[in-house]
Amino acid sequence: MAQVTKGPACGIGATIGYGAPAGKVGRALEGVPEDQLFTMTLNGREVKARKGETIMEVCHREDTYVPHYCWHPSLSIAGNCRLCLVEVEKVPKPIIACQTQVSPGMVVKSASEQAKTAQEWMMEFLLVNHPLDCPICDRGGECQLQRYSMEYGTSHSRMADKKRKYVKPQADPLIDIERNRCIMCTRCVRFCDEVGGDHVMGVFARGNDNYIGTFGQGPVSNIFSGNVIDLCPVGCLTSKPFRFKARVWELTQTQTTCTQCSSGCKVTSWTRNGRLYRTTPPSRQRHDHFTINEDTEEFICNQGRFGADFSAHDSRRGESLVRRADRLEPAPFGDAVARAGKALREVVERHGGESVAILLSPRATNEEGLLARKLARDVVGTWSVDWRANQQSVEAANAVSAALRVADGDLESEPDVVVIVNGDIAHQSPVLALRIQELGRRHLKKIVMLGHYHDPYLAGHAAMSFHNAPGRTAEILAQLAGVLAGEASVADLASSLGRTEEDVRELVDTIKSAQSGLLVQSLQDFDGRYAPAEVPAAGALRAALGEGWGWLPVTGERNAVGLNALGCEPGEHGIGARGLLDAIGDGRIKAVVAIGADAIDPLGNEELLAGALSNLDAFVLADSFDSPYSRLATVFLGMAGNLETDGTAFDIEGNIALVKAGVDPVGDSRQGWRILTELGRALGRADFGADSIEDVWTQVRAELAADSDATLAALELEGGTNAAQFVVQRPAGGARNRAPEHNPGNYRTDGLHLRSAAFEAPKAGTAPSSSDPASAADGFLLTWGPHVSGRGYLQNRASIAEMLLPKPFLEVHPADAAAIGVKTNQFAVLHVNGLRTKVGIKVGRGPARGTVYMSAGVYGPFDPSSNAGPVEVRIEPLDELVPDQGEALIAAESAPESH
Amino acid sequence: MILELVKGFGLAGRHVFDALFRGKMVTVSYPEVRREQPVFFRGRHRLQRYEDGLERCVGCALCAAVCPSEAIYLEAKENNPANRVSPGERFAEVYQIHLLRCIFCGFCEEACPEDAIVMGPTYELASDRRTDFVAQKHEMLDPREKGFGDYHVYDPYISHVTPESDKEAKADPWALTS
C-alpha cells in the first residue's frame, strides 16, 4: 500500500526535489560519526562541522550567506572570483571560503571589517570592466552582480578609463553570449565540462582580454546547455528565445512540473497575460523576492526549458467542433459534449460497450487517467482503455506495464552501484540521466553498463561496460542472474559477453559487494521486439540481486507510472493502443475517444491512421490543436494545453508532483478532467466525475494512498520551495501493483490482467532473442532511441522546435566504421528495408559491434512502427562531409577591440 | 452681520474693480488664449529622440516597474543593427500608456535611465473615444505629427468620432489588458 510521507525538511539539500539530496551543500550532520565532527566558530557562534568540509559549506548549512560567483554546489571549485574572501583568525590575509577546508577550533568571520572590505574591493574589480547597461541587459532584475553591488559593493566607481569591449559572437541559437558583461566565473565552462559532458565551452585569450566562448565558434551542443543561462550570475549568457520579451519582475511565476518526459522535473513557468514566456528550474525566495537560484542543482534539459510553449502554436484551437453533414462546425462546449455523448451512446447501443476504445495521452494527469478508466469501465463498459501508443508492439506494451507494476527502485536512495541496461536514458529522460551521472561524478558511485546500446552521456562515468548484440540482452541478464545465484559459471557469462573472465568476475564482485544498488533498464527498443524478453529477464535478475537493490525500468512517457498504477490499461480482455488499428479494421472497435491526439499519433503514419479512423462510427477527440486527426473527428472537444491543466503526475521513480495551471485555458477549451466528467454525464451518469480538481484528486488519492489526507495544496511547492513536498512513495516489493479491492466496488475489475512480480525467467544459456546478432558483413542490426526533443506531435509545435531537434546522426561502432570505411562527420546513405536516406555518421562506442544506432530525426522517413519484421540495414559511404557549423562563424572570430 | 456682508461684498467688488480697471485679470479666454505652463509641468508624456533620430527609449521597463498605477505597458525587442531604432541592443517595440490610469506623478520620468520619457506641457487630454486614452508609442514619439504636441489646437467643430472610428473602437478592446 502506498503511503504519503512528508519529505525530510532539513538544510538546503532537502529542499531540492531531485539531483543531489546528499550534495555537498547543506549536507546535514546527522549520521556522521562523532570522530568526523568538531566544533569551530562562525561569526561568534559555536558550530559543528565535518572533517573535509569547506568554510562555504559550513556557512550554507548555518544559513550564513557568503557572496560568491564562481562557486556552485554542483561544480568543481574554481576559486577565481575571490568574492568569498572571509577573515580567519590567525591567518594574516583574508582567504576564500569556497576552497578553504575547516579545521577544529577555526574562527571564521564572514562579515568582519576585513572580510567586508575585501569583498567590496572584489566587487569594485568586477565592475571595472562591466558595462553599466543594466537597463538594456536582459538579466536586469535577477542579476547577481546587480544584487551584490547593492549589498557588498561601493556606491561609486573610481574607474575613469575606457572599458574593455568585445565583438559579439553568434555561436549558439539558444544562448546569447555578451562577453562585455562576463565576469569570468567560468561556471558555464565547468558546467559543460562536468555536467553537460561535451567540453564545448572554454576560456580564450589571456589576462584581462580573456573571454568565454565555444571551441570553433560552434553551438553549445549538449542537451542541458540551457542551464548555463541560469548559472551565469551576470548578463553574459541569456536565453535567446526569451531575450527582451519581458522583464522578469513583470512575469507571474507558477511552480509546476514539466510535462515532457518521465523525469518530471519541477519547473517554474513564467507567464504574462496568458502567455508562457519561459520555463526555468524552480524559482526560490531569495533576497526578498522569487528568483531563479543561481546555486540551483535542479538542472533541466533544453526540451523542458525551450520546448514547453507548444500550446501557443498557430494550430491551437480553443473552441469545440461538431460534425454536421460532413462539415465540422464550431459549437459551444456544452453542445459539443452532448453531441459526443449521443454519438457514443448510439455506438454502445448498437454494438455494445466493448466496441468503444478510450485512448489517453501518456502525459495525461492521474486525474484524467482515473476518470478515463472509470468512463471506460463504469460508464461505457469497455476494457479498452490505454495510454501506451508509444510502445512499438502489443507485447512490448504489456512488458512495459508489467515492469512498471513491480518496479521498486529510485535514485534518491543513492545506490552504491547503478547497473544500466540498454541505456539511452539521456535522450528519453534527460534529467534522470543527469542524476545518474551525478551519482557517478559527485558521489563516486559505480555505474555499470550492460546491453546493446550504451548511453554516450553516461559512458564517460561508467566504471565498467559490457556490450552485447541486440537481442541477446535477455540472455546475458539471465546468465548474470544465474551467476549471482550460483547456478551459472562466470566463464559462460564471459564467453557470452566476449570478455575475459577477470573482467566479468570484477563485474560480479562489484554487484555482489554492493550494499545497495539499482538496476536501471531502458524499455525502448527499435520495434518493440526486445522488451518482452528483456523485462522478465531483468525481473529475474532483480530477484537474484536481493535485498538493498531496486529495479527502475525507464520509459520516456511522462505519467507512465501513474497511468499504469491507476489501471488505464486494457488487460487481457481489452484492445490496447497497439491493437487498435487492427481492431478497427476487423470491426471490433466502432468508436474511439482520444484524450489528446498524441494518444493515437504514434500508432502509424497519418495516412494509415486517417484510413482507419474514417471507418469509425464515432471518433471523439479532445485535443488542443488543429491536426489531421481533428479534421476526422465526429466531435472535437477543445482541451486545455500545457500549463493550462491542473492535476498530478508521477515521475518515473514514482514520486507524485503537482501539475499546475499557470494560465487560463485558451478560448472555450476545458481541462481534460472536466471534459471527461462532462462526457460521463453526457453518457447518462449524472453522478460521474467531480466538480473540482480537488474532488478528483481525492478519488485518485483514495486509489493510490487510501490512508493519506494530502490535499492538492499540500503538493504545491509552498512558498517557492518544495520543502513541504509530499511524496507518494513507491513502496518496496512491488506493492504498487494495484490489487482489485482498492477499486471502488462498483467498477469492474475482475478481469483486469495483473501479473505477479514473479516473472518466468528464460533459462540461462538459451537464446530467447528473435533475431541473431550479425556481423558487419551480413548487414547491420538497427537500434534507435526516442528523443525527448525528437519529432513528435507536440514537440513539433514548440516555437523553436527546429533548434531543439538534435542533428540527426547514425552511430557506428569504430570497428564497423573501419570495416565499411566511414568516419565521423562523413555522409552516408542508410538503406533500411528498401528505403534510403542520407545521414551523417558518428563513430562511437554507444552501439555494440554489428549494430548501428539511429538518432531521433533520422528515422522520420522510416517510421519504425511500420517496419515490422526483419530489418535490412546497409550503409553506403558517401564522399562528402557534414558541414561544420563552426566554420562559417569563424570569420566572426571574437577579439577584444581595445586593450 | 451687516458688517460681515459689507466686508464680503467689498472684497468681491475690489476684485471686480481690479480685474476690470486695473488690469489684474486672472482668467484667460481659453481656448483663444493659453497659459504658459511651467517647465516642470507634468502633462501628456512624450518620448524623446536623439539628434540623429534614434529613439532614446531602450525598453528597459523601469517606467513600467515604477508606475504606481500600472499604466505603462511595453514590450522590448532586439535591435537589428542594419535598421536601428535605438542605439543600444534593445528598443521598445510596443509602448503604451493608459492615460485614464495615469496619475501624472512623473515617476516614469524620474526612473528613466535614458531620459527618454518626459512629461510635456500638453494638458488637453479629453477625447470621446476610449482608444485615444491609450497613448501609443508613435503618438508620444512624434506628437506634433500626430496632433498631440505643443501646437495642438482644440477645435470644437471637428469631431473625432466618425462611423469608422466608432466601429473600430467597439471592435478593439483595450490594448492595455493588465
Place this chain on the structure above:
Amino acid sequence: MPEVAEWERVLLPDIEKNETEWLAAYLKKGGYDVARKALDMEPESIVAQVKESGLRGRGGAGFPTGMKWSFLPKGAFPRYLAINADESEPGTCKDRPLMEQRPHTLIEGIICSCLAIESETAFIYIRGEYYKSAKVMEKAVAEAYAEGFLGANIFGREGKRVDIVVHRGAGAYICGEETALLTSLEGYRGYPKLKPPFPAISGLYGKPTIINNVETIINVPYILKNGAEWFKKWVHERTTGLRLYSVSGHVRKPGVYELPPTVTLKELIHDYCGGIRNGHDLKFVIPGGSSVPWLKPDQIDIPMSHEGVAAAGSMLGSSAVMVCDHTVCPVWALGNLSHFYKHESCGQCTPCREGSSWLYKIVRRIEAGGGQPGDLDTLYSLAGEGTPGSGMISGKSICALGDAAAWPVGSAIKQFREEFEEHIETGKCPYRERKTSYWMANGGFVNESFDGMPVP
C-alpha cells in the same frame, strides 16, 4: 676602471666563451662522478646535506630547498621533479646560460635531486622563447640516455631509474609560477592551482611534486661533491653559495655575474658592471626582477643577499638587477612594467585580471598627460605600499602574480611621488622634452620614441 675582487667562478667559469659543454668534455672534467656517488647515498643524507648547505631557491622566493624536499609525504609515490626553466621575469637571464653552457651539470643535478626525493621522472619546463636552450637540453638528455646515465638502471644500477622529459612552454610568464607550470605540463591552460594543497602534497597529476629552479638544481652536485661547508664559504646571514646576478640596464657592462652574496649592490653596479653609462647618474635600481620594490641611489650600499636587500625594503628575488639612469621617467618605466603584468596576467582570478589592467590604464594615462588629482590615491589603494598583503590586489589573488603587479606601483609612487605629481599637475611628461633615450622602451630597448607606445 676600479679594481674588483676576482671570485672563483663555479657555475659558469667560461661564460664569455659561450660554448656548450657536451658530454665528452664534461666527462673529461669528472662529470657524473657525483651522480654515481649519490647512487650509494641514502636519500635522506642527500636531503640532509642540501639542507645543511643552506641552499635556497634561486627562482625568486628563496625558499630553503632542503626543507622543501622534506615536505614530501612519506610513502606517497610516484613523485615528480619539475625543473622550472621558464625564466620569464624581466631582467632575469641566468638560467639560459646555465642550460646552454652546462646542460650536463644540470642533468647531473637532476639525477642527484631525483635520487634525493626518490622520484623517477623529472620534467624540464623550458620557456617557449628559449629555443636554443631547449635544443641544447634535448641533445644533452639524448646523450645522457645513450650513455645509460638516464632511463632504466642508470649507471648500470639495477632498479634505479631517472627519466627526463624536456618540455617547451608556449611563452607565458605565468607558467613560471610553480602550480601554473604544473597545469601547463598537464596539458591545460597555464592557470595557477589553488593552494593548499601544495604541490609537494598534490602536484603534477595529483602526485607529490617538487619544483625547483635551474640554478638551484645545478648547485646540488657541487654541494654533494664539495660538501655543505664548502657551499657555506660564501655566506651572508642565511644566504649561502655563489649566485648568478643578471645585471641589465644603464650600466657599462651588463651581464651575468657569479658573485657571493656578500657583494654589495653598489659594488655590483659601480665596480663589476663598470658604473652607469657615460655622463649619467643613477636614478633607481630594481634589485631582484621586475616585481620587487625599487631602490633609490642612497639605498644601494647593501649586500646582495635575501636579508640584505630585504633590510632595504625590497627583495632579492631572482637577483636580476635592473639599473636605470636619470634619463628614465619613473612613470613611464612603471607603465612599462604594468603593461608587462597586465599582458601576462593569466586572467583566472579577479583582482589580478582586473587590477593589473586597471593599474596599467591609470599609469599610462598619467604618463600621457591625462592624470587626475585622485589617481595617485587610487593607485595607492589598488597597489598598496608595495608590501605583501597591502592594497586591493596583493594577497587576494590565487598566485603571486597579483602581488608582483602591485608591488612596483606602490614603491615607485613612494620613491618618486613628486615626479608623479608633476605629471598630473602639468599634464605632460617632462622627460619627453629632453628627447633622451629611454630605458626598456616597448618592443625595443633604447631610443624608442614615445609616439610608438600604445596609450589607451
